[in-house]
């Protein structure tokens with residue numbers, strides 16, 4: 001199964017709108033929402049059946065046994081994340097603890113133990129297609145680990161004849177994006193004509209190059225700043241990337257979203273443009 005991940009470099013470019021449309025147009029049998037901090041692909045791709053839901057355990061967290069603690073304060077002094085509160089009793093703030101285990105090493109009376117911590121939940125729908133998603137708990141870290149778990153769930157639940165999977169990647173450029181991109185075959189960057197666009201794209205392209213992943217772009221709301229759109233196209237060309245299409249600003253996108261629908265449900269200029277992006281992408285996907 002080959003995988004396409006859709007990335008944006010930052011939020012608000014219309015990444016999920018485009019991902020949702022490509023999922024519908026391609027009729028792919030497997031897709032996933034890797035934006036585990038704020039998943040919303042399910043709002044545009046409704047599921048009828050009940051999903052399988054499982055707790056996700058990230059890194060372990062420290063816990064202090066008050067019966068053993070002698071109040072020496074060594075753990076507080078050594079915790080680089082200020083995760084240990086000292087008051088009447090010494091206590092670990094689990095939302096801040098990074099699980100480094102240094103406090104366990106310095107405690108003179110073995111009063112601290114690491115324990116499993118539920119950082120979120122994975123949600124997998126499986127019927128005529130597979131949709132894997134997840135929700136990270138508020139304040140929980142380990143986003144990259146959860147993204148990897150979502151991708152594994154999608155892959156494991158998919159049938160062998162699934163040719164392509166589409167992943168709605170995480171915004172930004174940190175650990176979850178690297179986890180989104182790891183092992184995929186192609187990246188589509190959804191950008192928009194803003195002053196940050198080229199900078200954001202550069203960082204994704206660097207990461208994609210590192211992983212040896214082929215990259216294309218499309219420009220959303222391309223008509224709101226034509227000069228910047230031209231700059232982006234020139235930049236992409238210089239980098240050897242193809243611009244697969246320019247999607248115009250279109251109020252129908254907002255109407256569709258407000259009704260929990262995909263843009264392809266609305267005859268509109270944006271639908272025509274994203275369909276053209278899909279057609280070009282499909283040829284590239286078929287050719288590997």
Ligand code: SF4
Pocket residue numbers: 061062078079080081082083084092096097098099100101102103104
């Ligand atoms: S495990 Fe590390 S981060 Fe967590 S409380 Fe101990 S020293 Fe601090």
Ligand code: SF4
Pocket residue numbers: 064068069070071072073074075076090106107108109110111112
């Ligand atoms: S290092 Fe151990 S004994 Fe000292 S305050 Fe921390 S938990 Fe208590």
